[in-house]
Amino acid sequence: MSRTAHVNRTTGETSVDVHLDLDPDTVTVDVSTGVGFYDHMLHQLGKHGGFGLSVRTEGDLHIDAHHTLEDTAIALGSAFAEALGDKRGVVRFADATVPLDEALSRAVVDLSGRPYCVHDEPLEMADTIGGDYPTSMTRHVLESFAHHARICLHVSVLRASNPGQKPDAHHIVESQFKALARALRAATRREGDEIPSTKGVI
Template sequence: MRRSRIDRKTSETDIRLALTIEGTGRSEIDTGCGFMDHMLELFARHGRFDLFIQCDGDTGVDYHHSVEDIGIALGQAFVDALDDKKGIVRYADMVLPMDEALMLCAVDISGRGCLGFHVEMPTEKVGNMDTELVKEFFLAFTRNADVTLHFRELAGENTHHIIEAMFKAFGRVMSGACAIDEKFSEEIPSTKGVL
């Protein structure tokens, strides 16, 4: 079973994170930001990951440091859990509808951190979280997970639904790309022999 535990402590945040790739979608998440908790619960549930996150951050300032550092820790957890990436499918994509929102999400567990973010947020906040932090989370994740991740909004008017579609799709594509292809379980899916 592929799993990882990351402890990250800075002067701004103290994060404890545990990830099981072959999970059941269980989560226990406390980031200090209710909206982010909900998005990460959706990610775990739709990706069938078991995910534990406890973050004590400087939320009296804002949520920036907490959201960014959780992205860093989650990216590091995937790198650790996937080890040499032997046997993984590597690529996955989907188009996910969420009421009036329609989101394309694609991932390549490539060994190269890159984010394509083609999403317009109709509002500056959802609850008390700045919507610009969604991009900051995914930038931190891709840089630390060494994955190429693309989002393209195909339709959407409701900011909450746009972001919810992103996190549900993110869970599904990460799960699909991390899955083991039994026909090639002893191979690294790259002509380079390394990811």
């Protein structure tokens, strides 16, 4: 059974088009949101998750990046929910801990059908990355994704910097996305044909 999804989300603020393949023969990732660092993060998600991913977003960047980041995360989460279907045979629970130089992040995933997000990262870091990605939006992006993917997600930054050094926002955020990618890769992997729940439904 093919686990693919196509989600188009159009509002008065953004237009988002997402294609997702959880089991591609060849991993191809193509992302364009107008926010360079966000493109970089979603490329990490597809590449390290082993997903076929195409994202096209046109947003009201003349205002700021908020709607573009948020609506893309909503559409991406919806695509994951659609592609997973009834989640028959998936591993369901998974975690991954990923370093990026001095930064270390952990993501824990439960494809539970019950949206929840816990996010813990240091407050003391640069306000923006690349001039147009607000670091304060990382939490909201993860919350929006988790809610619409209908998963329980915990993401924690375990180490942000070496003693006496200032945190590098790029490393902190990127390690989170890579950890999320690896956790999703493991959780969405098939290992049988049963619904992984005593309820018989997720």
